[in-house]
Amino acid sequence: MINLYQRTDCPFCWKIRLALAELSVPYEIVNTSLGEVHPEVQRLSPTGTVPVLVDGEVVIWESGVILEYLHTKFPASKLMPVSPAAGAHVRSLHAYSDKCVGPALRDLVFEKRSRPAELWDTQLIADSEQRWQQCQGYLEAQLGSSVFFGGPAYSAADCALAARCGVAEAYGTGVGGSYPALLRWYERIKSRDSWLQAFPRSFIGSRE
Structure with a gap:
């Protein structure tokens, strides 16, 4: 049985739950809290x-490596396309999620979850x-007319970007109507069973 040490609203953890749900892989969760020094996590x-x-x-402690592991372990996986070019595209978008989207949202999320609204730095x-x-x-330009960021199939990039968009929405700044292709993609993502299975139980300090 796979065990996943995680925090429910962490986007790095959320994308792994999405991948596991898409692959129909059973697993057990070990929950941690923000700021907690969990002894097993420290050891592993x-x-x-x-x-x-x-x-x-x-034992794998990096989310991108976890996705690669799940893709190779389960033969039916489509998390990474077979084509070298398509695979590079998905991996690049996954990196964009971690290195660009996450940092873009960080100040907004940290501010809203750590302070009451009257003290926010607007x-x-x-x-x-x-x-x-x-x-x-x-992302609108990268998606183009494709159904998913992996092309016709839901991919690792979709896992990562779905979690980031979910966090943005939870903190009051979801996908905007100025990006119709991205918005349609996000609505498709939210209609999937994996979204319901992986959705966080709560968001720390989020306020609508």
Whole structure:
């Protein structure tokens, strides 16, 4: 049985739950809390952070490597396209989610989850929202007329970007109507069983 050490609203963990749900892989969750020094996570991961996936003697503590592992372990997986070019595209978009979308949203999320609304730094939030708008423009262009970011099939990039969009929506700045292809993609994502299975139980300090 696979064990996943995770925090429910962490987008890195959320994308792993989405992948597991898409692959119909049974697993058990070990929940942690924000700021918690979990002894098993500390023992298993050199970074001391989640997600950590444990499959027998296999321990993986980096979310991108977890996705690659799941793709190779389960032969029916379509998380990574077979074509080298398409595979590189999906991996690049996955990296974009972690290296660009996450940082764009970070100030907005951290501000809203750590302070009451009357103490929010509105300029900090506005700047973060502007960076998120720029990310949406990039993703709109990358998606084009495709059904998913992996082309016709739901991919690792869709897992990662779905979680980021879900976090943005939870903190009051979801996918905008100025990006119709991206919005249609997000609505398709939210209609899938995997979305319902993987959706966080709660978001820390989010306020509608």
